[in-house]
Amino acid sequence: MSPSDSNQANHGLLCPEAPIQRTQYPYVTGTSVVAIKYKDGILMVSDLGGSYGSTLRYKSVERIKAIGKHSLLGASGEISDFQQLLRDLDQLILYDNMWDDGNALGPKEIHSYLTRVMYNRRNKFDPYWNALVLGGVKNGQKYLGTVNMIGVTFEDNHVTTGFGNHLARPILRDEWREDLTFEEGVKLLEKCMRVLLYRDRSAVNKLQIAKITEEGVTISQPYSLKTFWNYSAFENPTSGAEGSW
Amino acid sequence: MTKQQANWSPYDNNGGSCVAIAGADYCVIAADTRLSTGYNILTRDYSKICKLADKAVLASSGFQADVKALQKALSARHLIYQHQHNKQMSCPAMAQLLSNTLYYKRFFPYYAFNVLGGLDSEGKGCVFTYDAVGSYERVGYSAQGSGSTLITPFLDNQLKSPSPLLLPAQDSSTPLSEAEAIDLVKTVFASATERDIYTGDKLEIVVLNADGLRREYMNLRED
Numbered sequence: 367m368s369p370s371d372s373n374q375a376n377h378g379l380l381c382p383e384a385p386i387q388r389t390q391y392p393y394v395t396g397t398s399v400v401a402i403k404y405k406d407g408i409l410m411v412s413d414l415g416g417s418y419g420s421t422l423r424y425k426s427v428e429r430i431k432a433i434g435k436h437s438l439l440g441a442s443g444e445i446s447d448f449q450q451l452l453r454d455l456d457q458l459i460l461y462d463n464m465w466d467d468g469n470a471l472g473p474k475e476i477h478s479y480l481t482r483v484m485y486n487r488r489n490k491f492d493p494y495w496n497a498l499v500l501g502g503v504k505n506g507q508k509y510l511g512t513v514n515m516i517g518v519t520f521e522d523n524h525v526t527t528g529f530g531n532h533l534a535r536p537i538l539r540d541e542w543r544e545d546l547t548f549e550e551g552v553k554l555l556e557k558c559m560r561v562l563l564y565r566d567r568s569a570v571n572k573l574q575i576a577k578i579t580e581e582g583v584t585i586s587q588p589y590s591l592k593t594f595w596n597y598s599a600f601e602n603p604t605s606g607a608e609g610s611w
Numbered sequence: 612m613t614k615q616q617a618n619w620s621p622y623d624n625n626g627g628s629c630v631a632i633a634g635a636d637y638c639v640i641a642a643d644t645r646l647s648t649g650y651n652i653l654t655r656d657y658s659k660i661c662k663l664a665d666k667a668v669l670a671s672s673g674f675q676a677d678v679k680a681l682q683k684a685l686s687a688r689h690l691i692y693q694h695q696h697n698k699q700m701s702c703p704a705m706a707q708l709l710s711n712t713l714y715y716k717r718f719f720p721y722y723a724f725n726v727l728g729g730l731d732s733e734g735k736g737c738v739f740t741y742d743a744v745g746s747y748e749r750v751g752y753s754a755q756g757s758g759s760t761l762i763t764p765f766l767d768n769q770l771k772s773p774s775p776l777l778l779p780a781q782d783s784s785t786p787l788s789e790a791e792a793i794d795l796v797k798t799v800f801a802s803a804t805e806r807d808i809y810t811g812d813k814l815e816i817v818v819l820n821a822d823g824l825r826r827e828y829m830n831l832r833e834d
Binding site (some may be wrong): 390391481485488489491493516517518519520521522531532535 | 618619620621622623625646648651653654656657674675676679680719
């Protein structure tokens with residue numbers, strides 16, 4: 367932090383009218399991330415939409431990235447904050463690698479680190495405006511957890527962010543099993559993404575599925591889901607409520 | 612672009628209920644394992660109970676991130692204490708430390724509602740109950756968190772504790788046996804779960820006595 371930064375902070379405190387110098391709301395945002403544990407590791411999916419408010423501004427924003435050898439990070443919320451976070455994590459992985467001790471940070475460590483970063487930023491009232499999902503496999507141990515912008519964290523067999531909490535999580539609670547195969551896992555995630563695509567206005571039909579196992583990370587090329595818009599309830603959604611718009 | 616959110620809040624309420632009951636030679640500490648935000652259940656299996664020392668167990672609800680930070684701070688302080696004194700911290704000492712830790716953040720509080728249970732230096736059960744900024748009191752039993760409004764009056768009715776105003780001071784621990792206390796805890800949680808949407812999924816019970824520490828679980832309603 368340069369001296370001018372702290373001056374600005376003081377300035378903000380002394381003059382309540384001065385513009386706020388912290389991120390108080392997001393600009394370009396990504397919507398839900400859905401991730402599950404399956405037989406051999408973790409599967410994670412998100413679409414590539416980047417919304418500027420309610421405008422669909424970007425259509426090829428990758429929101430799932432590999433972190434080191436053992437982890438996969440997915441993010442919803444402010445895209446720029448996520449990309450800043452990726453740069454910081456890249457640095458972290460690099461410095462960890464420079465020890466050259468044959469040891470690498472695992473998903474648990476990365477998740478713990480991210481939790482501290484998110485919570486410290488909220489303590490400064492300058493949050494990274496994201497909900498993050500961290501999955502990984504190390505030493506045969508599967509790991510799946512999440513952190514949000516105020517530092518709330520937990521682990522589970524399946525996690526989601528944003529609209530996924532409302533629409534995907536109930537499906538996962540119904541249908542998730544520990545011994546899901548890769549094919550079954552992908553099918554389940556696609557079912558969740560299709561529901562989100564139909565009902566979440568900021569979701570787009572261009573998505574990536576990422577897989578992490580003991581063997582390493584694979585992130586798929588962007589692809590589309592088959593959709594069917596001719597359900598009668600879609601054709602005339604107000605037929606059951608005459609007189610409404 | 613105009614502001615689309617209401618003012619950002621650094622706090623959230625993740626719900627949950629915590630209960631502790633002290634007996635003559637035991638202490639029961641219990642909490643549910645639901646983690647919520649608004650109408651969402653984040654996970655059904657999140658432990659709110661943290662073993663801080665051999666004879667001091669903390670149950671906390673409120674804002675999960677603050678609770679986690681608080682548990683981490685207390686555990687770190689306890690590690691330093693062990694290195695300096697070569698012994699475990701007593702429950703009353705941990706109670707004072709928790710109070711000080713909470714008050715340290717008086718003007719940006721930990722949004723955490725705590726019940727600390729354990730055994731004192733004489734092996735008697737003890738319960739300490741707190742508010743978010745560190746006011747605390749030693750009691751015979753206590754309930755904190757989202758279901759406390761349902762649980763406290765029920766415990767008051769079942770465990771007629773002596774007034775703290777009596778002189779000389781009366782023993783605050785309850786007359787129940789250990790098994791009776793565990794049964795009572797199960798009952799109050801089953802009841803609170805009926806009406807409090809933030810309490811449910813699973814009950815975690817920690818029992819402290821001369822034999823050491825024991826854990827029990829009971830399933831609660833998941834709706």
